[in-house]
Amino acid sequence: MLQKELAGDNLELQKSLKKAASVGVTPQSYTIYKGGTLETNTKGKYLGKFLGTAYTPSSEECGNDKGITSSGLPIVPGVSIAVDRKHWPYGTVFYIKGLGYTVAMDTGSAIKGKKRFDFAVLDKKFAYELGEEYYDVYLVKLGNGKIDESIMS
Template identity: 60%
Template sequence: MNNVQKKDNNFIIHNKEIRRISMTEDESNTQKSNKILRQVLYILVFLLSASNVILLYLLTFGCNEKENYENTATSSNAYLMERDVLIKKINSLEEEINQMVQKNRELVEDNIELQNTLKLAAEAGIKPQNYKKFSGFSIRTELERGEYVGRFIGTAYTPSEDECGNNLGITYSGEPIMAGISLAVDLEHWPIGTIFFIKGLGYGVAMDTGEAIKGRNRFDFAVFDKRFAKLLGYRSWDVYLVKIGDGNIDFQF
């Protein structure tokens, strides 16, 4: 009996020891699990905090980049506008230069043609001072050359009675003949007062007409001297229309 009790007691003690050890192990495992869980939580908290910091950085960086992009876009637009303005100015300057070059070329050509005409006048013994200065215009720069209207057949006439139809030197317009200015034209095509630029002769005003002056591309140029008129002869001239007339002679061109 005693042996049985001893065995039972030993068994009970053994079971208690096993339970104690088991409980100790469970507590140890629980503590380890809790420790691991805390570590995991710490890591998660750290990662969450880090992600928030990264997100905040990205948001800040994104805003800065957006602002920089907008500033860059604004600067680019301003640059493009300035570039367009400069291009327009350059194009305008180029156009002005081309116009100046063209005008200079025209002046050179006009001068050559006028020199040739003056040589003919000199052969006829005519001096430039024999011609009166016309108050309407006197120099090339006061009027533009105008629109080119073609090659005209030109002759010359003098204020003499046999050529002018009267001994007073009065034109069809009622104004006196102005040598070097007055032109006889076909009034069906060019009204009185029309201003031309004739390359080699200069500016002329439609003030007269005549039976032999027929057609659009025909004129008679008034000069002083018959010999000079013959030297000018019957030839073609480049003619430009400066201003169409209204039937009257306007001395304030």
């Protein structure tokens, strides 16, 4: 059963990667995730379907031209997500089927409600290609308002 579930998750992730390749993803300012606290073997507790969109480190979408999140740390494309802090504290780790493990480290004016997130990506074309979609979301670890900076190294 677990092997079948993992195979399904890998197919979802491959679809996301194919979308990125189809638009010719080009890097902007960002930090690359090099491992650390997100390495886990659990999906956590299923929270339901969340509406997800994507954003980039650009000044139009990030609020500054340095790719800095509202938590004060740099965006980590493919890991950082913006959430509504009324529901999710910084540092909360989610597993999002088709996107992988993510960390709540940003907010956004359009991100309202418990079941809404904005996923950080490298490229505006890719963000547009991802569009709005509902994703299965799992809570791996509830944050404490701080972000473990080991995800940055």
